[in-house]
Amino acid sequence: MKVFLLAALLSAASPLAAGAKKPALENLLARLQDVQEFGQVAISPDGKRVAWVRKIKDRQGAWKLGTVEVADVGAPVSVPRRVTGVADGRARDEKHPVWSPDGKRIAFLSDAAKDGQAQVWVAPAAGGPARQVTKVKGQLDDPRWSPDGRSIAFLFIAGSTQEPGALTAYKPHAGVVEETIEERRIAVADAATGKIREVSPANLYVYDYDWSPDGAAFAAEAAEGSGTDNYWTAQLYSVKSDGSETRSLWKPPLQIACPRWSPDGSRIAVIHGLMSDEGSTGGDIWTVPAAGGPAQNRTPGMKASASSLFWRPSGEIVFTEYVEGDEGVATLDPSGKITTAWRAPAVMKSFTMAAASPASAAVRSSFRQPPEVVAGAVGSWDPVTRVNAGNLSVWGEPRSLSWDSDGARVQGWLVYPADFDASKKYPMVVIVHGGPSGASLAGWPSRWTAILPSQGYFVFLPNPRGSFGQGEAFTAANVKDFGYGDFRDIQRGVDVALQAAPIDPKRLGICGWSYGGYMAMWAVTQTDRYAAAVAGAGIVSWQSYYGQNRIDQWLIPFFGASVYDDPDAYAKSSPITFIKKVKTPTLVLHGDRDSEVPTPQGYEFWHALKTLGVPTTLVIYENEGHSLRDPKHQLDRDTRVVAWFDKYLKGR
Numbered sequence: 001m002k003v004f005l006l007a008a009l010l011s012a013a014s015p016l017a018a019g020a021k022k023p024a025l026e027n028l029l030a031r032l033q034d035v036q037e038f039g040q041v042a043i044s045p046d047g048k049r050v051a052w053v054r055k056i057k058d059r060q061g062a063w064k065l066g067t068v069e070v071a072d073v074g075a076p077v078s079v080p081r082r083v084t085g086v087a088d089g090r091a092r093d094e095k096h097p098v099w100s101p102d103g104k105r106i107a108f109l110s111d112a113a114k115d116g117q118a119q120v121w122v123a124p125a126a127g128g129p130a131r132q133v134t135k136v137k138g139q140l141d142d143p144r145w146s147p148d149g150r151s152i153a154f155l156f157i158a159g160s161t162q163e164p165g166a167l168t169a170y171k172p173h174a175g176v177v178e179e180t181i182e183e184r185r186i187a188v189a190d191a192a193t194g195k196i197r198e199v200s201p202a203n204l205y206v207y208d209y210d211w212s213p214d215g216a217a218f219a220a221e222a223a224e225g226s227g228t229d230n231y232w233t234a235q236l237y238s239v240k241s242d243g244s245e246t247r248s249l250w251k252p253p254l255q256i257a258c259p260r261w262s263p264d265g266s267r268i269a270v271i272h273g274l275m276s277d278e279g280s281t282g283g284d285i286w287t288v289p290a291a292g293g294p295a296q297n298r299t300p301g302m303k304a305s306a307s308s309l310f311w312r313p314s315g316e317i318v319f320t321e322y323v324e325g326d327e328g329v330a331t332l333d334p335s336g337k338i339t340t341a342w343r344a345p346a347v348m349k350s351f352t353m354a355a356a357s358p359a360s361a362a363v364r365s366s367f368r369q370p371p372e373v374v375a376g377a378v379g380s381w382d383p384v385t386r387v388n389a390g391n392l393s394v395w396g397e398p399r400s401l402s403w404d405s406d407g408a409r410v411q412g413w414l415v416y417p418a419d420f421d422a423s424k425k426y427p428m429v430v431i432v433h434g435g436p437s438g439a440s441l442a443g444w445p446s447r448w449t450a451i452l453p454s455q456g457y458f459v460f461l462p463n464p465r466g467s468f469g470q471g472e473a474f475t476a477a478n479v480k481d482f483g484y485g486d487f488r489d490i491q492r493g494v495d496v497a498l499q500a501a502p503i504d505p506k507r508l509g510i511c512g513w514s515y516g517g518y519m520a521m522w523a524v525t526q527t528d529r530y531a532a533a534v535a536g537a538g539i540v541s542w543q544s545y546y547g548q549n550r551i552d553q554w555l556i557p558f559f560g561a562s563v564y565d566d567p568d569a570y571a572k573s574s575p576i577t578f579i580k581k582v583k584t585p586t587l588v589l590h591g592d593r594d595s596e597v598p599t600p601q602g603y604e605f606w607h608a609l610k611t612l613g614v615p616t617t618l619v620i621y622e623n624e625g626h627s628l629r630d631p632k633h634q635l636d637r638d639t640r641v642v643a644w645f646d647k648y649l650k651g652r
Contacts, residue, residue: 025642028394029635032450035370036387037063038363040096041350043375044103047359048073050375050384051097051106065093068108073375074382083123084112084130096142101149109140120152120189133194147215155206156187168625170595181226186218186239199243207231207278212261217241219259219268231278232553236270236288250288250295254557257281263313266290271306274476276437276554281307282322282468285332298332305468310353320351322439322469324411325400329378342379347443365444367398395445395453396420403496405489412462412493413440414501417453427507427649428458430494434514436466437475448641455642460497464489480560482573483522507649513537514597521605524586525578532648534641536589537597537626540605542570550595579608585615587644589637591624
């Protein structure tokens with residue numbers, strides 16, 4: 001029952017320093033952290049070349065930097081070429097490569113001119129020196145060529161030094177607290193001269209955008225006010241590229257993402273649905289007339305969740321989708337017919353389509369294949385990189401399980417322990433994904449999903465109601481019902497896992513981060529089934545959380561009203577309401593500058609357990625936001641998680 005404040009170096013009390021098994025675990029964690037990571041992928045308009053970001057570790061060992069590389073598609077041995085060269089030997093941070101419409105140039109963001117300050121650069125696709133285009137101060141993101149190739153648009157927060165987004169560690173308040181609104185506008189740079197104009201109005205924060213086919217306007221997903229707080233209330237706008245006019249085309253009832261203009265300029269497609277995080281996209285595909293008019297759901301009743309979309313010259317839409325724990329690529333023709341082009345237990349990160357070719361590219365991984373860049377025809381991708389080929393899985397067989405819960409089909413993944421022996425009984429840890437709008441997919445495992453099976457645990461990854469993968473009705477099935485129907489889904493999934501494999505029902509654990517952390521807190525107030533729990537960045541009280549966090553707008557579509565208008569709805573789903581029922585030893589983890597789930601939530605839960613005599617430990621990680629980024633903190637967190645479950649599950 002101690003609080004550990006982690007400074008730059010790990011405390012001597014860290015579990016790394018004790019136990020005979022820790023060196024092997026530390027080596028495993030180092031192996032997992034050495035798996036090469038990739039950023040954005042871009043395929044040339046003709047589909048013959050692909051550019052991507054190869055992540056580079058910074059001085060702290062985090063995959064934070066990046067370099068843009070290019071290679072041919074389909075070559076027997078593809079030799080990547082670094083776009084900016086290595087003349088000065090300095091590690092640069094490069095990202096967001098995009099091909100010019102003629103395929104002759106690549107624009108990208110780089111801090112080659114000054115550390116930490118990204119600018120737009122352009123390099124010849126065939127090789128040659130890169131040229132700096134912009135010379136501005138602020139945060140730049142998502143560059144996009146104009147259809148005529150003369151300009152490059154990008155999202156711009158002028159003068160800002162703070163990385164945007166709710167996952168970033170927030171700046172501590174001091175003095176008079178006032179809401180700070182940073183404007184993220186669409187800016188356009190002349191590709192030849194670098195001259196910049198900001199075209200979207202100052203009162204709008206733009207999250208995503210797209211050029212119209214004639215270059216005269218942008219489709220923009222944007223909201224008034226704070227960028228971190230308001231993306232759940234974003235509208236679809238049309239913004240003239242000369243800055244002369246901005247008008248709202250659609251105020252959606254829920255969240256939108258991926259605004260993309262049709263090739264004929266008549267419509268704008270978006271993904272619309274109940275989503276709980278910007279950038280974690282899932283929903284139906286809707287189209288809105290570019291001239292204004294009613295929005296139309298093009299995929300009503302679809303038993304999947306669209307996650308990205310691309311118009312084709314024919315008017316067909318190609319989209320990626322989550323389908324019952326799998327990932328897929330499908331097409332939507334003008335008549336509304338949906339055809340699955342590919343589906344597999346895999347993850348296609350940063351999927352992209354060629355503008356003038358049926359080719360596509362992505363970073364692909366699965367439970368058995370570490371991430372690599374692939375490109376080619378959908379479903380017949382060729383490997384472009386092979387840098388992770390030597391990384392072998394340290395977990396056992398993955399199995400997809402399905403079960404009935406309250407009349408609905410629910411899916412989850414059961415990952416077997418390494419060196420599985422059918423004659424033995426094993427402990428199992430349930431890992432609940434964040435969101436709640438999200439999904440556990442069959443990508444290359446990291447962190448707990450990889451570590452725990454290597455240490456002799458089954459790992460169960462359920463996708464209960466509220467998850468992506470089975471359509472909008474399923475995603476919305478936990479509205480005003482947090483902790484009830486979704487927890488029943490998890491409990492019934494655990495029953496199915498116990499029947500499917502030799503798992504000891506007396507040695508069950510549960511853990512998660514964010515909404516998964518909330519579900520771990522909730523679980524131990526509802527049942528004694530779990531012998532140990534780990535709650536990372538979890539929510540113990542939706543009432544106090546509403547006033548503490550900096551993203552309160554997301555709660556209204558899920559609870560139906562604000563906490564001030566319907567406090568009972570928040571109280572009935574709060575673990576603190578049932579806190580005296582807790583008997584389960586629980587490890588509580590938190591970043592000290594988390595704007596999504598502020599640290600007092602962790603303190604409140606830990607304080608209650610400590611007062612009630614329940615074994616607990618609270619660990620606060622210094623200078624961390626909603627996700628831990630410092631490799632030392634990641635290492636400490638993961639070793640503590642294993643040590644906690646070892647103590648309470650393997651010792652029984």
